[in-house]
Amino acid sequence: MAKEKLVMIGNGMAGVRAIEEIIKIDPNRYDITIFGKEPHPNYNRIQLSTVLQGDTTVEDIILNDWKWYEDNRIKLFTGEAIVEVDTKNKIVVSNNARQVSYDKLIFATGSSPFIVPVEGVDKQGITGFRDINDCETMIKYAEDHQNAVVIGGGLLGLEAAKGLKNLGMKVSVVHLMSHLMERQLDATAAEMLKQELQQQGINFLMEKQTVEILGDDHVTGLRFKDGSETEADLIVMAVGIVPNKELASNASIPVNRGIVVNDYMETEIEGIYAIGECAEHRGIAYGLVAPLYEQAKVLAKRMVGVETEPYEGSISGTQLKVAGIDLYSAGEIEGDGATKAIRVHNEFENVYKKVLIRDNKVVGSVLYGETAESTRLFRMLTQQEDVSQMTSLSILQPAGEAEESDVASMPDDELVCGCNGVTKGTIVEAIHAQNLTTVSEVGGCTNAGRSCGRCKPMISQILEHTLGDSFDGAAQKEAVCGCTTLSRDEVVAEIKEKGLTNIREVMNVLGWKNEEGCSKCRPALNYYLGMIYADYKDERESRLVNEKMHANIQKDGTYSVIPRMYGGVTSAEDLKKLADVATKYNVPLVKLTGGQRIGLYGIKKEDLTSIWEELDMPSGYAYGKTLRTVKTCVGQRFCRYGTQDSMGLGMELEKKFERLDTPHKFKMGVSACPRNCAESGIKDIGIVGIDGGWEIYVAGNGGTDLRAGDLLYTVKTKEEVIEVSSAFLQYYRETGNYLERTSKWVERLGLDHIKKVLEDKVACQGLIERLNKTLERYNEPWKEAIENDEIKDKYYSRYQADLVTN
Template identity: 50%
Template structure:
């Protein structure tokens, strides 16, 4: 039996493991796979660290590949073992503990490093970055003590850090150098709406504010001084000012390095046996920091490593995000420019803003705030360069209205979507992959599609479209969910059924409820534990002991729970005038 080639991957993150998945999908028996990861844990969804920080998800819920996946695919994982040297002549890598592993093919998927501003006081305790689970745990520990947090950087990560810390009870302030939040993704109008949305969630933002020095007392951070003389007190300071490709290993090994590790269209470095993907790679002068281009790189590398050719020619960028609970989408030249015209929609009541930029009758860019459901449709029209002059009057109202006025049935619109059109941007899943999975695995539920394709398993924005594809593919066999929605994925029971059972069967603890109602998880999740805690406290106030760790309140209630149990609530003012009565 011929000996397999050995494929070594440095980086156990999203890019490295996705590349391995693409190889296994094409030729599962071709390589003996060895993966090194600097973090002492399995592969997880780094995009979803923000919900973990906010207490909306647990680490277990954001794991992409658990240990069972590594075992099932005979992958050797060296977690918590950073590679410190690549010996290209001997074709081996050396880990920090001296372990040496030979390779036939090597993939660099080492990601990027967070930028730390060289401010006085940057080395004080309590000054952290926001890059991995260790950072989240450090911020969570700081938040348990209460106090104030300052976040330097008004990009996505900075805003998510501030929002998460605010959710955990800290007074959060964002300090941003530019005059618009997320200026690389949003125009001025959308940036304004985002700032207002953050204020409603308890996050203050200071724009055009330049940091000068970090103050400290007893070796720990105590505040931030700005260039204009203002001082902002804080017990935690988060630097979220950007990332830079991690090129140290590649440079020390003598590979061609510019801003990132330079690769060709096959993701190959200057050494034919070494490849680079993800945030550490630089292709045609561009180092990508978004997930969609990384998935495209991984698909190309999967083809290359299994002898199918393939070429990566760069990516047309789109950004689809859920920032602090608000849907945001931007793509192309969203800010317009010479020769462009804008089509704008505003709904102040719903906090919705849409701007589609047209050039010569074609979409050149778009920015959506508050309602990003049509982002994929606009992006597909832009990629295909389709002339939209005939639907210009309805274009801003989205696909459903535009297609209806064209006389196109919504089902036909979904059916007409090309298989290559991306449906789930978080996980890089196209329509064709969803349809194929439904057929191959006889899937009939949304959870089944999520389990096999990961579509809609992250932020959930694409869930309605995935359901439409499921319905279209199954036809008459599709059965829509009826009855009350379950509390969460841990159970098929709805809220009313759970409350009835707690009283009827005299269930007086969370384990008792989970056992009696056959919970599918050992300890529940961030959605069901707070609900059960509340229901048990209501049903048995004299006997059930409040579990303070499970306290939770929906952010839309604008509540602020203090450590002593007291709280304040700002109710929504419907119609403008509301009296105490």
């Protein structure tokens, strides 16, 4: 029997979850094709705020990597949008003129940010906050702009504001209402939130209505209805979302606010469905993930002919994802005349809790400062439990008091992770069957806690209750990824003990759940093997996508080419090469980078090989988990303040350490005097010249998580600088987690511990010898990667949209 052709428009969380559910029930039912307008596989949009705030990377929030599509025989076209749906002939047409026929069609087109329709809204410097591109836009603006304004004091706006603040910008939040998050918080909790964010450096302009965006071509500020103004180099619109319904409307599919669906996510046209933020169900278009995953389960069962209960709407909880703030709300916030409230307001500990009760049932809750009861209260709300026999203390416990019997009394079929539909029974079964001991391991096995993370405290309680005395709360480890329950240290120890020498061997011997691994663990294993074995042959296939091509992909699908310029020093010959290439290939942007190099931006993928060959310059590794740059000032050769030869030392360090794989990107700076023109105080290793020697600073960070470097040592000669830098680098390589910056690594291990290791002469010499041995294996691997047609073709097919894996 021939498979039916299923086409899905959109590659987001809701739609792909529906595909997952379909495959789980009947993997051979459909020949599946997915179109996604972004150049990425499916990722966790809930965690975009953590990317903006600098807590995670884009790679960390990928939910289904390229291989998942391949393993499930899904045709994926990324960076390609559908522009026409012909319902009569059952054909979709993309912006690349690709035509694909379907038997069943799912609209999963998501939503777009609502852009306030005021004068000047067409200027440059305005963005929403809905996808990776928006994050990258804000991060880029923060590099050379100062003032950011976020319009909207709701959940998304506050997450954007915190992220921009972390990026070093001055941030103001403009809000029309009298208090923040008015849909989720009452006035008391909102004021507590506002005060906390003000202490973190965010300014608030309350009860302000924007009437005009100022500036010529680019924004310079805002004018409000009351006549006041504020400066702005960047404006982020976070005042709501608009379902993407135009494509459906143009195909004569009924729409209202969104694409109208019934209780089975069906539109009025047979064989056409809609799910997620683009869908309108009973007059509501949901924007939170839990309802969308509920819709996905109903839709999947409907599409494979399995009987299912209808989708009848959702009640969802809200958790603010801003570092240092614990906040949760669900259901009603203010209530009515028939509603009674139980409140706890502990100003000393900055804790506020309110539960609203009507007809002896919980109808809403607001928690600020302590949210441990959120899962229990949400259960009482959704299950409509009768609380008439409960005391106020048993309904809402005072801050710091726990209810030990809560987990024990939970039935096995009760949902713990609402986002992913995981019950207590599923978690307990997995703990016993897989010998799980941590929240991370539970997430890897069941998906519980891997979306918003609100249920992690309850998962921890279930672990403690299930394991009893064997539960070790202090030993909560972080698994490498969802393919294994092993931590970084356990994987490295097993590789050494068992003599494992390649990625496939590691996965087979250590019992990887996914025998091919994923986009998170394969690069990590490739790094750990290279760190352990000095003669390890790098597996280019397991590199992160940008590293495979030695070029960063840009938001429009083009690439950047940034050659190496040692210490920021170049020559007339190299400048001429760059100019000739830029002219010949019509490069749209030639820019001096922050790392004292010249970058070519907007390169077409088919020109990458030729450009590298014609430049005949080594790659600057602007994309790599390796040494990026060694920034230098002009030093004593030219500067009247310089006390040391910063350029000479910087070039020597860069030539020594270039191409060396490290857990994360690594930056250095060499300044000739304490005026620090090379910004050595915020580098992974920063060197400052002083009279008679050098100061060596480590673990600085000038990015989203700003951190001043710690003084490691003061030495007299450049030879000592190189030795200390070598030992420090190698110890970081050997003990750092993959994708862990030195700032986090030093804080985790402690500076005193690292100094103790480096001051052990035998240990220090061993580190230097192992590093030098490793350096012997590097010989311009960028040429090998660029010239390897097999790798290049496979990379393009996965990344650019033409992945066909029948």
